[in-house]
Amino acid sequence: MNSSLANTTMKGKDQMKSSHSCIPSASSQILQKCCIRGNQKGKHDCDLPCSFSSESHVLSTVNIFEMAQAQLLHHTSKKEDDPSIASQPLNSHSDLSLEVLDDFQLALLLQASAEMFSKRHYERATELLSLCNLSASLTGTPVQRVVYYYSEALREKIDKETKSITGLQLDRLVDFEVKPTGVEELFLCSKPHSEKRLHLIDFGIRSGSHWTILMQALANRGDYPLELLKITAIGTSKQVVDETGKRLSSFAAENMKFPFFFKAVVSEMKDLSKDLFELDTNEVVVVYSEYILGGMLAWPNHLEVVLRFIKNLNPCVIVVIETEANTNEPIFMDLFNGSVFLYAALFDCLEAFMERDNQHRMEFERLVLREVIHNVITCEGEGRIFRNVRLEVWRALFEKFGIKETELSESSLYQANLMADRSAHGFCTLDMDGNCLTIKWKGTPIVFASAWKFVHD
Structure with missing residues (x-):
């Protein structure tokens, strides 16, 4: 796999024609x-900053x-x-x-x-x-x-x-995130939509703000009321993870009538083991990874270990959000x-x-x-810890581990488009690439949001 990550698809360059201009x-x-x-007038024309x-x-x-x-x-x-x-x-x-x-x-x-x-x-x-x-x-x-x-x-x-x-050495990994128009919390509202006991495992949780919208949606789910919600948050800073847990627990106490449990796992991704998680066979497991797997491209062996670990968790769905770009090329x-x-x-x-x-x-x-x-x-x-590869590279990598992309719900796509229309002067657009959602700014891909499942033999 090392070679597949280091030698990503090389793009051909079109031969430039001579021009007197x-x-x-x-x-x-x-x-x-x-x-x-730019000459096409539309409903997004509006007053912009000076x-x-x-x-x-x-x-x-x-x-x-x-x-x-x-x-x-x-x-x-x-x-x-x-x-x-x-x-x-x-x-x-x-x-x-x-x-x-x-x-x-x-x-x-x-x-x-x-x-x-x-x-x-x-x-x-x-x-x-x-x-x-x-x-x-x-x-x-x-x-x-x-x-x-x-x-x-x-x-x-x-x-x-x-x-x-x-040269200046990079001593720390900045908590760098590009929010894909709030679409990350929409998948889980529909994918395990009828399950009653839900266990969300968040790789690299930050403030946890993306979970509050989901928690509110689950609290208002009338057809299939939830009996239990667990969030296991993985991070490298105990203080950050604990503070996030306190905020989510407080939010749950004020807004949810069903039991809520929060568990902090302080560990490097490569060192995760199943015994760190309080898994229950009656729970449906959902894995959420936002800009985490891409951060492991510099260590492909560690990435393989993490993917195998995810498989052992037997998740119902894996939500992956990554930057849609190619900054992993060997040629300068x-x-x-x-x-x-x-x-x-x-x-x-x-x-x-x-x-x-x-x-x-x-x-x-x-x-x-x-x-x-x-x-x-x-x-x-x-x-070089900030590396990105295109969606097709992730597809090829996941396929080796028996992971296939799954469809996003129509309701989540509708909500995502609605949010994009309202929030970005019409310059933010959402396109489907297979079953994955690609967020673009003025036509340039920035982020993809996707849901995946293991294909069992």
Whole structure:
């Protein structure tokens, strides 16, 4: 399995055609597609924050980086290594604002710097990063903010490679989560919908807030009243797990008429054993994993151990929520682009909901996204703990353990779509990929939510 995780599906790159325009044909197609999408009026048209301009509604942050990648591929296909690529203007589309044009140039500088680094042209890469620093900003457009943090990470990567300084070590795993529009609590309301004794096992529980909605729904389930609800929470911090247990127990006492039990299991995932769980043959077991399995991709042997452990629990259903992206590539430019597209979408999402000088936004970007970006770009081997693979990779992996995806209920999908329509200016969309639900921001996949079952012989 190690090879299947390390060597994820390599994507082919389309050959760029020659063009007399300053934008290659691939970039023009991206631009045209976005402009067509932006001209379609709909019910989601609404007042946006002043920092969220109509231009960025037409052209997302990810689209700008896609155009920069296409421009770079067009340039390198002609075997030109001259960093002057960054000075080529994007002047064939006069309808674009100066801000978008400047963002494109900045994204292209970052792409070119990463390309120079991948070719071990460290001096050229550093020169391009210096140019990036002239326009990158912690408080600017999403592109300027993405470039700021990636430039910082690339410079650190270059320093590591040239051994001029000792690289910063990542000492802790940030509690990093992207909530998929609240859809995680919807599956369990319908999957074991008629069971009377329910045992929920939550891998890596955090605040536990996602369970309160489910608990309320179970309390109001008139047709099949619940006789017992147990939640076993797994974590590495006893204090965090205990505090979560107190909050959920208090909520249950106020809102639920049936017995509620909470059990804390403080353990590393790889060290879990069945005797840590108070399992009862009369209970239906549900396993819930939110951004936990993906965090084990750096240790594939440990991941195998955890999957075998889950099988021994004999769960009715396994709910898996993971980031839908590819940041597990062995080739640097594939890794770089996979991460840029993911985090560009997240920065774009923050732009839609918060002003650029919002302190909570800036703290989240500085304390969370910065650390993730640095870890992905600068660390290797087991030190790179933030890894993501696409849904199809999870499918292939789960199939080896006899785990098959199962359908989500129609009611949960209806509720998820309703929440997406209400919460994200129409920019958040939900698509089905097989039986799994993929959450996208302006067309870029961010998260998938899914339900799985073991296929017994």
